[in-house]
Amino acid sequence: MNDAPIFDESFRAGLEALFIWRRDVRHFRADPLPEGAMDRLLTLAQLAPSVGNSQPWRFVRIGAPGLREALAAHVDAASARAAERYDEERAAAYRALKLHGLREAPEIVAVFSDEAPAAGHGLGIQTMPEALRYSTVMAIHTLWLAARAEGIGLGWVSILDPAPVAALLDVPAHWTMVALLCIGYPSEPSDTPELERRGWQKRESRGERIFTR
Template identity: 65%
Template sequence: MQAFAPDFCATLTDLLTWRRDARHFRTDPLDESMVLELLTLAQLAPSVGNSQPWRFVRVRTPALRAALADHVDAERERATVQITDATRHDAYRALKLHGLREAPEIIAVFCDDTTQAGAGLGAATMPQTRLYSVVLAIHTLWLAARARGLALGWVSILDPAFVARTLAVPDDWAFVALLCLGHPEAVADTPELDRLGWQARLDPLAQISAC
């Protein structure tokens, strides 16, 4: 397999370094062709058995967007009261955890675990590999968006059953992610959770072992 040029590899490193989990978005609408391009690129991700189990649901209805935002806010409040450490409690309160009211594009991502595509290849003993495949599609979308100057935020403080029920998706679709996509308000040198003192990036070499 032919390697890419060094300049491209350096640019790819920059892209990986500058990927961010965004929470602060401008409300500017996105060009429809760009959104469709990004969702198409996301589906170039690898998938177990080439099953392509990802299912993207664009939340376009204002009432549905509001319902999701209200739900996430309620779940945040529920989580807040469970934090007993005073320092962590205040730090958690200071975090902005979603951009569901500001981001121009809201996308819910599901895994169709009963898809016939791929005929079950590679998932007989590890059916969760279909979920992993969907996560790879999300990561591909993330990088493609960042390369175009857009930001993506993954909202996870929610009840998956509520999201699936609110969006009325098929019963055999498993919820994976609720994503906010749009232009960032600003781009910082340091990821927000690191910058605000919640969690710094760990030493990557410390995460590697051998046996």
């Protein structure tokens, strides 16, 4: 058996910095990623944990310009509808935000969760089938951190209707859409969330999210 690696203080400090600098990116440079970068990142993403070792994540890379534009137009329309729920002042602030990089990011990836994976033999999902989707989210987060470690940004686009997007991408009916991701080099790296920098919402203190029973 191989000896387990020792993660020393220097590594832990670097890991903390990685967590701090992992941001939801909306502003991308147009230059492409190096050859093989996406293959490497998607391979690392699949080291994520999954319920029953079912590995339910399904990554769909979107390269066709027509599909990319159709997705961008769909998100723009969904965003316009979403703005209607706010009062006038908040709606103006919402419209001032850049909410996706679907036209600029060099890589677009849709992520789905297979609701009936052959792997795992159903272990752990009899009472909590949603654990499959949680596992897929873990893979996305693993991808996010792996990308940031290489100076690559990721933006999660959630202002969309999953059903028409799934139909547009022609995926199997038993796949559930989890995320639409924009991936590329950020034009303005920061250790502060963009929504905080743009005055939308500050991060609240850690204590407000932790409870004891």
